[in-house]
Amino acid sequence: MIDHASCGRCLTARPLTFRSLFHFGKWFAPGAVLLLIPKCPLCIVGYAAMISGVGLSISAAANVRIALIVVSCAGLGYAILRSIIRLRQGFPFRLVQ
Numbered sequence: 001m002i003d004h005a006s007c008g009r010c011l012t013a014r015p016l017t018f019r020s021l022f023h024f025g026k027w028f029a030p031g032a033v034l035l036l037i038p039k040c041p042l043c044i045v046g047y048a049a050m051i052s053g054v055g056l057s058i059s060a061a062a063n064v065r066i067a068l069i070v071v072s073c074a075g076l077g078y079a080i081l082r083s084i085i086r087l088r089q090g091f092p093f094r095l096v097q
Contacts, residue, residue: 030075
């Protein structure tokens with residue numbers, strides 16, 4: 001097996017590809033949603049009315065808020081678990097040789 005340092009593969013910059021953008025988006029999207037989610041349901045009602053023209057009740061907006069938090073946490077948890085599994089399997093590199 002060839003060591004990456006000996007072949008020079010790690011020393012060259014990788015081009016920006018769809019896969020690298022998708023990998024960045026898997027981390028960025030759930031974090032951004034968690035960061036930007038409003039604390040009060042009335043703000044969600046206002047955002048929904050501005051963006052889509054749909055009126056929501058306060059209880060529905062509270063449920064949407066909780067659902068967004070749960071889905072974003074699940075997405076971040078999935079991304080963290082995938083990263084841990086990849087590091088344990090040695091993909092894309094091995095930490096200990």
